[in-house]
Amino acid sequence: MATLADVARHAGVSTATASRIINGSPKPVTEQLRARVLAAVAELRYVPNAHAQMLARSNRNAVGVIVHDVSDPYFAEITRGLQRVATANGRLVIICNSFRDPGREMEYIDLLHAHQVAAIVIAGSGYLDSAAASELDDRMRAFEATGGRIAVIGRHQHPGDAVLPANEEGGYLAGKHLCELGHTTIAAIAGPPSLTTTVDRLAGLHRAATEHGATIHVTHSDFTRDGGEAITGKLLADDPSLTAIAALNDSMAVGALAAMRTAGRHISVVGFDDMPIARDVTPALTSVRLPLTELGERAMTLALDPAAGDAPRVEHVPAELILRDSTWPRDQLPR
């Protein structure tokens, strides 16, 4: 492993000079020495040790991102936005998957803290478990106390900078839509009840139902396609009069569609998130759109901007209902 000292020796200069030339410091250096040093760098294939640089400079460059799972399209979209802004600012992004485990999330906060990242962005629903939440908060505060910045996406219980998608409002839009189509009983297929996202979206759904005199039946499962398929299969079998399903995310909605196909039934399904697949499934999925990439961009922007005042900055991002072909008036369901 070639070190700066090797390069300096090779070029017959001091490490100080070598360092200055390599980093393009403002200090003037003879053209001749510059050439010698650069030649040595090339010949020895010298790559500076980033850790040593961090230590010596003590400036933080990387940013950390904690998501539930990057390979989940929801987070993939958000991550895309995060990356875009980070890269535009010349920052290295370290992505960590918490797999919805508060313990792992804490480990990652410490790990990113240890790596002296400039900022951490945490995306994805918070946890209702208040013990876990407060321990997480503790960790975050410790990180912030050292000058690190934190921004969260979709965690309204977090006191700092945050980008908040309108989950309650989105739930309301979905519920209202179904109610207006004449559905009086709606099966909500939801993710884990311990996630605030689940709770918020359900709250919106309930608000709409109350307003329209409809009733909601909630079933919980995984926030995945297979979770949605399993639940829906059961619901369809148990209740032949079921006419509408509100899925709390698109993955579950896609699963619901699959179960419907299997059962040969046609009922209204509305999804949530409007992920890219929504328009390609059959029937094309009516869904509550959340501008995921924008969510990521705004969060990273918050995380990198030095925070003008001291009050936490909170940005609300609205939801929007995208009408496609998976919902029908109650009395006009196909077949």
Add this chain to the structure above:
Amino acid sequence: MATLADVARHAGVSTATASRIINGSPKPVTEQLRARVLAAVAELRYVPNAHAQMLARSNRNAVGVIVHDVSDPYFAEITRGLQRVATANGRLVIICNSFRDPGREMEYIDLLHAHQVAAIVIAGSGYLDSAAASELDDRMRAFEATGGRIAVIGRHQHPGDAVLPANEEGGYLAGKHLCELGHTTIAAIAGPPSLTTTVDRLAGLHRAATEHGATIHVTHSDFTRDGGEAITGKLLADDPSLTAIAALNDSMAVGALAAMRTAGRHISVVGFDDMPIARDVTPALTSVRLPLTELGERAMTLALDPAAGDAPRVEHVPAELILRDSTWPRDQLPR
């Protein structure tokens, strides 16, 4: 920012003792001191500086991953496999998106090199441009020369450890399937011609066509849904007699399906990769399956294993045709 020295002072011990206690070194320490130090750690919210540790220990822990784009489902699946194995081995994963730009890829290799990662996994098609390829090779060799390990996924031109999906064979399977259904002219909708993946899959397609006396028409575009949709729209408009499309990845296939729907035409479409959506689009997509997660797992395993001998290890991963509903015999196309 609390340092080890702060903790030591706070606990009234030397930094040596503090370090040993915190890292659970084998060196025996009185229970009393241990307690004092741990108390100080908690009180000061001390988190060790990972860079300083790296420098002092000079053991490499993290691993780097370079993919074209994590938010692309293809890479998301691979990344999932990579992460699984890495996490199981207690490694931190740093993910970098090259966005199919050889220049950025080189930058990232250097960056990961600078960060002293133990290994780098590079996933995704190589580049036909031989200047870029050889410069990349140079960078990789420099990294390996310092003891770093490299594994690639799907780059047969790379001389080291590699996991190679059967792209040519997969193309052959797709082509053979369409030919056996009686299609004599096949439109191949392909990604950028500069990617080896494109070239390999096309080669397989051509082999099958030659064997069955069919002809292939190739059109290039982006390896994306929209790329596939645009091309297919044009093809359908230009050639009313078109009966079969071989898409070189599932994203393009999904786009092709969308274009078909728009045009109200029904022809055979076969995809490639068998991504999760394939079964949820309508008609469910017949596709050449590549076990993406496994690809990732095996590559990470190669990257972390110290390489038994000195010969490069190459693992071939077979492709498999998954029959669904998007292909029909030529003379029985619906409508």
Add this chain to the structure above:
DNA sequence: AGTCCTGAGGTAAGCGCTTTCCTGAGACCG
């Protein structure tokens, strides 16, 4: 001619941690 700059380059002090080697105090032995 002597003083002062000025500019190019080097010296060395850290950055925060690990780890080798050393110290000093008991425990144990003959």
Add this chain to the structure above:
DNA sequence: CGGTCTCAGGAAAGCGCTTACCTCAGGACT
């Protein structure tokens, strides 16, 4: 009771870099 072992704990030497500060010419001044 002196000598040797053992063992807990500390001093200090780096790890590879950056950078404040110093040195030393050579030229511009008075």
